[in-house]
Amino acid sequence: MLKKIPHTYTIIFSIILVCAVLSWIIPAGEYERQTLEVGGTTRTVIVDHSFHAVESAPQTWQVFSSLLEGFEKQAGIIAFLLIIGGAFQIMNNSRAIDVGIFSFLRFTQGLERHRLMKRIGVNNIVMAMVMILFSLFGAVFGMSEETLAFVIIIVPLAISMGYDSITGLCMVYVAAHVGFAGAILNPFTIGIAQGLSDLPLFSGFEYRLFCWVLLTAVLITCVLIYAARIKRNPTLSPMYQADEYWRNRRTENTEEVAYTVPTASYIVYALIVIALGIFSITYPLTTFSLGNASVSLYAVPVCSVLFAVFGWLGLRKSFHFFILSILAFTVVFLVIGVMGHGWYLPEISAIFLAMGILSGYAAGENADGIIKLFLEGAKDILSAAIVVGLAGGIIEILQDGHIIDPILHALAAFMNEAGRVASVGAMYIIQTLINIIIPSGSAKAALTMPIMAPFSDVIGISRQATVMAFQFGDGFTNMITPTSAVLIGALGIARIPYEIWVKWFTKILLLFIVLGFLLLIPTVVLPLPGF
Secondary structure, eight states: OOOOOOOHHHHHHHHHHHHHHHHHHSOOEEOOEEEEEETTEEEEEEOTTOOEEOOOOOOSTHHHHHHHHHHHHTHHHHHHHHHHHHHHHHHHHTTHHHHHHHHHHHHHHHHTTSHHHHHHOHHHHHHHHHHHHHHHHHHHHOOSGGGHHHHHHHHHHHHHTTOOHHHHHIIIIIHHHHHHHTOSSOIIIIIHHHHHTTOOTTOOHHHHHHHHHHHHHHHHHHHHHHHHHHHHOGGGSTTTTTTHHHHHHSOSOGGGSOOOOOHHHHHHHHHHHHHHHHHHHHOOOEEEEETTEEEEEOHHHHHHHHHHHHHHHHHHHOHHHHHHHHHHHHHHHHHHHHHHHOOOHHHHHHHHHHHHHHHHHHTTOOHHHHHHHHHHHHHHHHHHHHHHHHHHHHHHHHHHTTOHHHHHHHHHHTTTTOOHHHHHHHHHHHHHHHHHHOOOHHHHHHHHHHHHHHHHHHHTOOHHHHHHHHHHHHHGGGGTOTTOHHHHHHHHHHTOOHHHHHHHHHHHHHHHHHHHHHHHTHHHHSOOTTO
């Protein structure tokens, strides 16, 4: 008889209790911090050799108050999840996504007639291209929280292609975070870490590009092998029964969909075109920065014209395709906003909320109907939002107990007597362990690099190698740590229990961790450019 795995809430609260116990065992301590300007951004960093003991703060009843504090700290992610859930419920009710998925599947089935495409597998090409795209987003501009909006699209697509929700999550969330780990120009990790290490911004580009290509290729290989196995026998998926939820949401016969265009769709189209015209005048140029290079393009005006064309073509067929045009250009403007205008959760939430409301009106819903659908979607995602808040309580206990800095200080002491390869490996292990309790890349860079960078000079390791040890250590365990609000949110949207995900992903995670160490060895034994 199989042993019952505890509920996700039970696992997280147990971790909070363990952290509270550690606050009684580990002597409290802190580093002094100062504010510096790094790459045009103000960051709080640790003062060298400033670690000192502080008064112990054992955590007791705080295990309960930490839950509220966790909700407060993760309020942005929680609200974002609720808005995404509500917005996509409005869109899902129109059946536009169902129509789009089945139109796409019919198109790919048509490509199977070509001998080369049939041999390679159109589905394999689609999955590989999606993973390359999201991995590139993670590597270039640090896509992380933004993946939550795409999980709800790609998971149903993966189910419709004959795979499972794990495959869908790997195509988006895991791909972006493998790219995050193998970052090329990620300003939130590489930019901050190199700035704090007094290195030229985004130097060592060539080897980082090689690492990203290799890591992405390994991910694609692993996912395609797993997906092929599930395609042959869907019952092999650990999510086979749970994925019944997604299978039930599929539209089995899209011919029953009424291809009509309500008058409201034309009104919504006109309003969007007018709004985009105003934005085009207000933001004629968008500057995209990649490393030290930047380019200014008429991105908003060009994309506005393209929406006017494709939106009209969608209206000529049915409101479903018009709504799909709204979805597609929401994603386009999301990329423009994030890469060119510094958008984050407030702006991303706003554009998806607008997408949901406009989709509802375009489908002929009234205001009360849209609100009802939004509440249904928010209720559907509430469980995931609660888990995110609970996970935030773990960080609160560690911080209030003053045991994060002592853990870092103790781990750094292990490297004093090691050789170069062993030292860079020890740095990698330390960063990996720290990432389990501090999943924020920028926060961890500010915490560790002021210590690690000067220390690397003493033991004869290049600061660039130290940055790469931070980069890999920061990235891989993001995909398994329960303190990551983005991971918990993505699992909640995909309806994958945390315990099932950990059991399934552990082998792949170990592969990436070992591969990360092997990729670090050349940084200390070979004369690489920028190292």
